[in-house]
Amino acid sequence: MNDLNILNELPDAFLDISYRDIKKVFEKPTLVHLKGNKGPALFVSILLHGNEFSGLEIMQEIFKKYKDTQGYALPRSIWLFVGNVEAAAQGLRRLNDELDFNRAWPGTPEPDAPTAKLIDEVMKRITENELFAAIDLHNNTGKNPPYGCISVVNETNKYLSSFFNHIAMVFHTPKGVSTMAFDHICPAITLECSTPGNRPGIDRAVALIDDLMHMDHFPEKPLPTHDLQLVQNNAVLKIAENVNFGFENEKGNFDLTLVENFDRHNFTRLETSEVFAHTTLTKPLIATAEDGTDVTDELVCNENGAISLRKPLMPAMITLDKRIIMQDCLCYLLEDYAS
């Protein structure tokens, strides 16, 4: 009844396949278990979003490193979940008529969706025995540095985060994200490896996963506070409906003109003195808190058409792609994590 393929070996063709050809190796979502020299196993998920292909390249590098004439000489056992192969083949994040593979994990608001049933099967198999850690590999759009996302703030998750980069995000929504499913099971992190194929993002993830393959246990000493900056989402900033917008370096007359290279503000503090847009409208931007409250008036200052923030926050996930801005958002506004 289910569409999950489970294997105890990795086909050689996996090592060099491109994400668009992934169905030549795995026709459907596939869970691979490979035995290593020690347990508990490390769980790694890739291609939950079909067009975020760094995860595939990261795991190809890991497996190539440990390939020998007998198969794989892995220091630690591993579970690899190759998620949305259909979307990957089509170069899409997900298909239109299905639940997102990263909104379908335990806690999802849509537990009866076929994707959620498939994920249930994955969870059942991988949690039959203890897990060492769970790593979910993603990419995002725009000039973001690589960073980790964790849903529980504890020493092991902080260690995972700091090994990837000096900044990480704490999140509790949306529900059904894979990392949250491991809250009470094992250390878990989502690695946002910058844009698909971005080399520093791939290198950092390979180094972290390789380290986890060798480690006997997580460090017991607490992480020094200066080793990691934890941030959380304060609000999401969207462009109001029917607002004709553009960038300073573009030709045209816009109701809202954003500064050129706005994405250079990604993961840096945007001060209240910094004007980042000009407008002819009263309220061209809408800021919404995580609980859905409109916080535009608290956060966005419009002084004679010059737009700035009312308090310093850190924009993230800024993209200059107008289609994504309209579909998704202009950016998130982050603040320092407060427990």
Ligand SMILES: [Zn+2]
């Ligand atoms: Zn993703």
